[in-house]
Amino acid sequence: MIYFNKVSKIYNQDSVALTDVNVTISSGEFVSIVGHSGAGKTTFIKMILADEHPTEGTVFFESLDVHKLKNSDLTKLRRRIGAVFQDFRLLPNKTAYENIAFAMEAAGKTDEEIASDVPHVLELVDLSNKMMNFPHQMSGGEKQRLAIARAIINQPELIIADEPTGNLDPVNAFEVIQILKKINDLGTTVILTTHNRMVVDSIGRRVITIEKGKVVRDDKDGKYII
């Protein structure tokens, strides 16, 4: 599904984010990308979303070279990916309901579909009672659950979660990981970046370890080993 082919990202000589990365991720996998802060995990994720462009190499989403897509095609590709971030990246001026509705509007869903699906997904992540709250009126865990609800609402083929537990306490972090596992069990590919040992070990799936921009380990049923 995702193919990194000799991908390097060099900001300048002293700042190399990725070096010669070759990774293949198949459909339905749950992959954890681990490494210290600054190892290149986020750059890896941004490459898939075409939020960053590689200095060398190519990134494919199925047969699409994501960095050669036209703007309109890139927009369509992004609708096939759900993204969750450490800093939540919710729309601050929109309520929980509107944040999710916006993602559906972007995907061209009708008002009727929005009215029926949004309450349902909010119920799934246990936020029914926060529907009309703005992000600043919610706790960290609630915000992250809202971000996950937004990421899954359009039934994407891939969920990208960039340090989703970074700002959460262990209980909320555990909850978020359980939701992601459930999503994966239903067939959606999940790519998770983290530097939380407990999180990785509790998942027990494929682990790719990045150090100083290089892939140093790629273990099936891996553990957090740095």
Added chain:
Amino acid sequence: MIELKRIIKAGFVNFARNGLISWAAVLIVTITLSVICSLVFLQAVLHSSLDQIKDKVDVTIYFNTGASEEKILALKSSIEKLPEVAQVSYVSASVALQNFRDRHSDDYPTIAALDEIADNPLGAYLNVKAKEVSQYESIANFLKSDNALVLGSSSIIDKINYHENKLVIDRLNSVINGADKLGFLITLILIILSVIIAFSTIRIAIFTAREEISVMRIVGASNMRIRGPFMIEGAIYGVIATIATMLMFWPAMAWFGRNMSSFLGMNLLSYYKSNFFQIFIIILLSGVLLGMISSSLAVRRYLKK
């Protein structure tokens, strides 16, 4: 269609939720529109003053005392046919004498001297007004050329005062042209300055939303879906600022109309009333376009691939 509806709705909702930032942008656009509106009035005052000055310029053709009225009127109608001429007025010898008497009614020796002379010592004259100040020279030249006039009329002309006034008319002409150009230049500079200030304010307002824009892109929103609500917000700034500007100018123009009409040479309130619709359209279009274009340009920065 549904997309357009959502964009418009989002624009209104964002405007309402952005609170202070929205109203700060409205304030700046209002100031910009007030500058533009003031300049519209300034141009009106300038043009009316220049018109009044232009109106004071004329060329007078004085006739000999014995000149027949028939010949003078024939000459008048031939001058009226000239394309440069706006108006020709005839003052007969007897009216000229009466005017002279009226002007000097307090001057006893002059009136007494006039009474001594049995005949009317004053000739008739024609007052010629050109459409443009610059055209007096060609009219004067035309009058000089004998063949252009009614046959034999050159013999009845005593003098034409254009050449005596030439220097003043030329000076006035260059002053009027200069004032016109300077007025336009100042207007242009002030408009550019205020547009830059409004544009910068809107850019700052959108700068605060740059994170939001990046989130919208990640979610897969099209560029129009992201840019559209900001443009609607910009249009709302323009509409509210227009209403505020038009409301503010009403009492201001009423004050000018009451207290400054004789100084300015025109009543600004009646000008405002009679041109209300045109001024409203100019200000509304300026405000809406300023808001929409500034927003669109400011968002474009964050919509790069």
